[in-house]
Amino acid sequence: MQKGNIGVTTENIFPVIKKFLYSDHEIFLRELVSNAVDATQKLKTLASMGDFKGELGDLTIHVSLSNDTITVSDRGLGLTAEEIDKYINQIAFSGANDFLEKYKNDANAIIGHFGLGFYSAFMVAKKVEIITKSYQEGAQAVKWTCDGSPEFTLEETDKADRGTDIVLYIDDDCKEFLEETRISELLKKYCRFLPVPVAFGKKKEWKDGKQVETAEDNVINDTTPLWTRKPNELKDEDYKKFYRELYPMADEPLFWIHLNVDYPFHLTGILYFPKVKSNIELNKNKIQLYCNQVYVTDSVEGIVPDFLTLLHGVLDSPDIPLNVSRSYLQSDSNVKKISTYITKKVSDRLQTIFKNDRKQFEDKWNDLKIFIDYGMLTQEDFYERAKDFAMFSDTDGKHYTFDEYQKLIKENQTDKDGVLVYLYANNKEEQYGYIDAAKNKGYNVLLMDGQLDIAVVSMLEQKFEKSRFTRVDSDVVDNLIIKEEHKNEALEASQQETLSIIFKSQLPQIEKTEFHVTAQPMGEQASPVLITQSEYMRRMKEMANIQAGMSFYGEMPDMYSLVLNSDHKLIKDILSDENKACNSELEPAQAEMDTINLQRQELQKKHESQKDEEIPASEKDELETLNKKWNDLKQHKEDILTNYAAQNKVVRQLIDLALLQNGMLKGEALNNFVKRSLDLIG
Ligand code: ADP
Numbered sequence: 001m002q003k004g005n006i007g008v009t010t011e012n013i014f015p016v017i018k019k020f021l022y023s024d025h026e027i028f029l030r031e032l033v034s035n036a037v038d039a040t041q042k043l044k045t046l047a048s049m050g051d052f053k054g055e056l057g058d059l060t061i062h063v064s065l066s067n068d069t070i071t072v073s074d075r076g077l078g079l080t081a082e083e084i085d086k087y088i089n090q091i092a093f094s095g096a097n098d099f100l101e102k103y104k105n106d107a108n109a110i111i112g113h114f115g116l117g118f119y120s121a122f123m124v125a126k127k128v129e130i131i132t133k134s135y136q137e138g139a140q141a142v143k144w145t146c147d148g149s150p151e152f153t154l155e156e157t158d159k160a161d162r163g164t165d166i167v168l169y170i171d172d173d174c175k176e177f178l179e180e181t182r183i184s185e186l187l188k189k190y191c192r193f194l195p196v197p198v199a200f201g202k203k204k205e206w207k208d209g210k211q212v213e214t215a216e217d218n219v220i221n222d223t224t225p226l227w228t229r230k231p232n233e234l235k236d237e238d239y240k241k242f243y244r245e246l247y248p249m250a251d252e253p254l255f256w257i258h259l260n261v262d263y264p265f266h267l268t269g270i271l272y273f274p275k276v277k278s279n280i281e282l283n284k285n286k287i288q289l290y291c292n293q294v295y296v297t298d299s300v301e302g303i304v305p306d307f308l309t310l311l312h313g314v315l316d317s318p319d320i321p322l323n324v325s326r327s328y329l330q331s332d333s334n335v336k337k338i339s340t341y342i343t344k345k346v347s348d349r350l351q352t353i354f355k356n357d358r359k360q361f362e363d364k365w366n367d368l369k370i371f372i373d374y375g376m377l378t379q380e381d382f383y384e385r386a387k388d389f390a391m392f393s394d395t396d397g398k399h400y401t402f403d404e405y406q407k408l409i410k411e412n413q414t415d416k417d418g419v420l421v422y423l424y425a426n427n428k429e430e431q432y433g434y435i436d437a438a439k440n441k442g443y444n445v446l447l448m449d450g451q452l453d454i455a456v457v458s459m460l461e462q463k464f465e466k467s468r469f470t471r472v473d474s475d476v477v478d479n480l481i482i483k484e485e486h487k488n489e490a491l492e493a494s495q496q497e498t499l500s501i502i503f504k505s506q507l508p509q510i511e512k513t514e515f516h517v518t519a520q521p522m523g524e525q526a527s528p529v530l531i532t533q534s535e536y537m538r539r540m541k542e543m544a545n546i547q548a549g550m551s552f553y554g555e556m557p558d559m560y561s562l563v564l565n566s567d568h569k570l571i572k573d574i575l576s577d578e579n580k581a582c583n584s585e586l587e588p589a590q591a592e593m594d595t596i597n598l599q600r601q602e603l604q605k606k607h608e609s610q611k612d613e614e615i616p617a618s619e620k621d622e623l624e625t626l627n628k629k630w631n632d633l634k635q636h637k638e639d640i641l642t643n644y645a646a647q648n649k650v651v652r653q654l655i656d657l658a659l660l661q662n663g664m665l666k667g668e669a670l671n672n673f674v675k676r677s678l679d680l681i682g
Contacts, residue, residue, distance in 0.1 A: 001155040002081075025174065028124050029063075029183070030190035031117035032072045032166050033198060034294045036061045039076025039164060040196045043135055046077065052135055054162075060197040060217060063187065065178055068170055075163035078134040081142045081154060088118065088130065088144060089152065118166075122148050124177050125168035131157060132164040184220070190295045193225040193314075225293065227270045227314055231258040243272055247285045247312060251275040254364045256313070257349045261341060265334050269315035271308070271346065275367050290316040303335055305343050307375040307382070315342075340381075347385035354389035362399045365391050373452040377459055387463075395428055395435050395445045405446075406464075412442050413481055420467045421481045424448040424457070433661050434472035437526070438480065445472055454542045473662075474535035476522055476563050491519055491566045495575060498641060499564055502578065505642040506652050508659075508669040512557045519564040519571070528568040529658040532561045562658065570650060578644055585640050589633050596630045649676060 040059050046052040062073045079087070121128045126148060133141035141159035146152040159165075176182050184200060191198050199217035206212075226234065226242040239256050253272035261267045274285065286298040287309065293316060300309055303320055319334045350372070354361045361368075372390050375382040391399045400408060406420065413421045423438055424446040425431040435445045448457060457469045470480055491499070500517040507515050515531075522530075537559050564571050603623050607615050645651050656673040659665040665673060 001153055003151070003153055025123045026177075026186055027190070028120040028168075029070075029072075029177075029186045030294060031120045032168075033061060033063065033187075033191050033194065034292075035117055036072055036074035036076060036164070036166075037194050037196045037198075037294075039074050039078070041076075043075075043077040046135070052077075054135065060199050060219070062217075063183065063198065063200045065180060065183060068178065070168045070170060070177060070183070071165055073163065073165045075161060076135075078139065078163050079130070079132045079142070080134045080136065080139055083134070084130065084132070084142060084144050084154060121166065121168050124171055124174040126171045127169040129167040129169075130164060131159055131167065133159040133162050135162045187220045192221050192295065193223075193290065193293045194221045195223050195228075195293050197221065197223055225314075227258070227268050227316060228293070231260065234258075239270065239272075242270070243312070246288070246314070247274075250285055250312070251277065253312065254367055255349065255353060257345055259315070259342070259345055265317065265319040265337055265341075267315065267317040267319070267338055267341065269313060269317075271311045271313040271315075271342070273368060273371060274310075274312045276310075276370065285312050287311060288314045289320070290314055291320065292316065292318050303338060305339050305375075305379055305382070307371060307378050308342060308346060310371055310374065311346075343375075343379065343382055344385070346375075347382060351385070351389055361389070362391065365393065365399060369450050370452065373450060373456050377452060377455055383459075383463070393447050395425055395439075395447045402460075402464075405444075409444055413444070414483075415481045416483050418466055420464070422446060422460075422467060422469045423472050423480060424469060425472050426453065430663055431471075431473050433527070434477070437477040438472050441477055443481070454539070454546065458539075458543070470535050471533075471538070473532055474538065475532050475561075476520070476530055476565075477526070478522055490521060495519075495566075498578060499566075499571070499575065501638050501641045502574065502645040502648075502651055503562060503564065503655060505638075505645045506655055507562070508655075510664065513560065513664075514557045515560050515562050517562045517564065519566045521567045522563075522565040524567050524569070526565050526568065527658075528565050528570045529654045530563045530565070531658050531662045531664070532563060534559065534561070562655070570654065574648065574650060577648070578641070582640050582644050586637060589637050589640075593630055593633045593637075596626050596633070600626050600630070649680060652676065653680065 040061065043052060044056065044059070047056055057075065059075050062071075064071050064073070128146055128148075130144040131141065132144075133139055139162075141157050142154060143157040144152060144154050170178055180201070187198065187200055197217075197219045198221050199219050201218050202213040203216040203218045204211045205214055226238060239258075240252060243250070243253050243256070251274070253274055255273045257271045259267055259269045259271065269290075271287070287300045287304060288298050289296045289300050289303065300315065304311075304315070317338065320332075320338065350361075350368075369391075372386055376386050376390060377383075387402055389401065391401060392405045393399050405422075409422070410420060413423070415421055423443050425435050426447075426449045428435065428447060428449075438445050450456070461467060461469055472480065474480070490496075496519050499519045503517045504515070507517075537556070541556065541558070566572070600623065603619060603626075607619070607623075653673075653676060656665055656669065656676075659669070660673070
């Protein structure tokens with residue numbers, strides 16, 4: 001029997017492995033089964049090259065449990081005593097110290113570099129045995145035993161068959177790994193698509209109301225998963241079926257992309273565009289990353305561009321350094337190339353579908369939109385590709401590419417400064433009246449109701465030259481796109497003011513909401529009253545909601561304009577009616593105010609050339625008295641108009657109708673409105 005110490009560096013490495021190298025202890029099973037797969041594949045290769053002339057026979061790998069052990073057995077190429085010494089005892093014999101020094105703070109990186117796979121057994125085992133017999137003619141079977149200290153024994157043993165049994169004597173604190181269900185679950189997670197059959201126990205069947213074992217091996221894996229097969233041999237149904245296997249609860253996918261590249265890196269895989277029903281689902285099902293059909297992880301951040309992490313499917317590449325830290329991944333040049341390649345593939349595929357089957361593309365656009373928007377927002381190179389197939393949808397459900405849409409609206413929606421104005425709504429129902437008004441003017445209105453559209457609008461405004469996006473309710477329709485300076489038929493200032501006082505006095509108080517009242521001519525056919533919200537302020541508030549550091553805007557009240565149409569008969573009626581009702585009272589007050597104004601102006605003019613101390617106190621007092629009088633009169637005027645407004649049902653009715661049209665009439669105000677309407681009818 002041979003005794004010895006495992007390579008020089010293990011004194012340092014062993015405790016590290018045991019304690020905190022692997023955060024996921026469960027991956028020991030993946031490591032051992034993949035070693036068995038490697039050994040089997042190598043033997044197959046030798047056989048195909050004629051270097052192994054024996055029978056390959058059944059190459060199934062067996063995983064089995066006893067009371068205190070897990071055994072992984074293969075019929076691969078096995079190991080000689082010399083090979084054990086070289087590959088097991090002297091782990092990481094080359095430059096080990098350098099690496100350890102470099103990566104001592106990054107445990108996972110050590111594993112990635114050293115291939116300590118086998119030693120991960122010691123995370124769960126107090127003792128490990130390797131019983132192995134090489135495929136070479138006349139090989140002597142050997143047994144290696146190690147109890148987790150750097151000491152091992154190596155002795156000759158009897159083993160009938162070629163191959164390797166790894167026996168793990170499970171630690172007391174890892175008993176969960178002796179449970180059948182736990183091992184089943186782990187095999188399903190890590191070994192489901194391994195290229196060599198892996199059997200765990202026997203198949204079971206129901207007999208006389210009980211589950212009984214059959215004689216047949218319970219093979220847990222699919223050795224030729226879809227992504228390893230040739231795309232031209234596969235049908236749509238195969239892809240859909242595979243998708244269902246991966247994500248049994250998900251809806252049918254929209255599209256898929258079969259990836260297959262050999263140079264300058266190896267990558268295969270299938271990516272699916274999922275149909276996402278809600279936000280919550282977005283991150284539930286994830287892309288699975290494999291390395292030669294061995295499951296590695298489902299957190300592909302850093303490998304796949306951010307926006308594509310929303311896709312589903314599998315990626316398989318031996319060229320992605322596994323088990324290394326994320327920061328390391330991001331700086332790896334292969335990973336960068338892979339990420340670029342995937343972005344290109346995805347956009348190429350979308351481009352192809354768009355070109356070859358535009359109808360299908362448009363039908364699925366609503367579901368696709370979120371991925372493409374996210375991509376355009378986060379990745380410049382994707383925007384450059386996607387801008388040719390990304391779509392606008394208008395409020396009639398028609399789709400246009402960016403270019404098509406620009407051509408469509410160029411004629412009619414360019415303002416006097418040559419800026420192309422994109423009109424949009426974000427709620428077809430709530431903004432119905434505004435959309436209708438815009439359409440009647442021959443404008444097209446986009447529907448931007450997607451989750452990312454606030455950000456998309458800002459982005460496109462930057463990308464498109466001489467263009468501006470304006471929501472249909474941000475102004476009265478005539479002002480949305482100003483094509484020439486307005487001919488001024490506006491009301492006199494005094495009439496503007498009168499209307500403003502009348503309507504302002506009757507506006508209900510709405511929390512965190514402020515109104516500014518204006519009047520302007522909008523044509524006899526247009527609504528008498530409209531509520532608009534400035535594009536700028538609204539957007540600032542919207543951005544504040546999705547972006548940190550803008551809370552100042554978030555705290556501001558919502559500012560609306562109540563715009564009165566001075567061309568409308570009802571508004572004209574109010575003005576003339578007010579004139580009749582209030583003029584006898586208002587006129588003397590106004591006359592007095594005018595006189596005061598003259599007196600004030602005279603004094604002020606005189607004081608302009610004087611220094612403060614030169615102005616006589618009496619004149620200062622006089623000015624103050626005049627100011628006070630003027631303010632009192634102004635208040636008096638306002639009171640008269642407010643009293644008048646209070647008994648004018650049309651004013652309140654018009655306000656309420658405008659509020660109602662914007663979904664802002666609620667509670668008591670709504671109730672009052674209903675009652676008043678009934679009164680007016682009756
Ligand atoms: P890696 O697989 O990354 O090289 P491991 O520590 O998992 O690192 O294994 C070290 C070596 O031990 C392998 O390269 C292989 O030569 C040998 N080995 C491990 N398991 C087996 C096995 N089941 N059959 C034959 N050789 C094996």
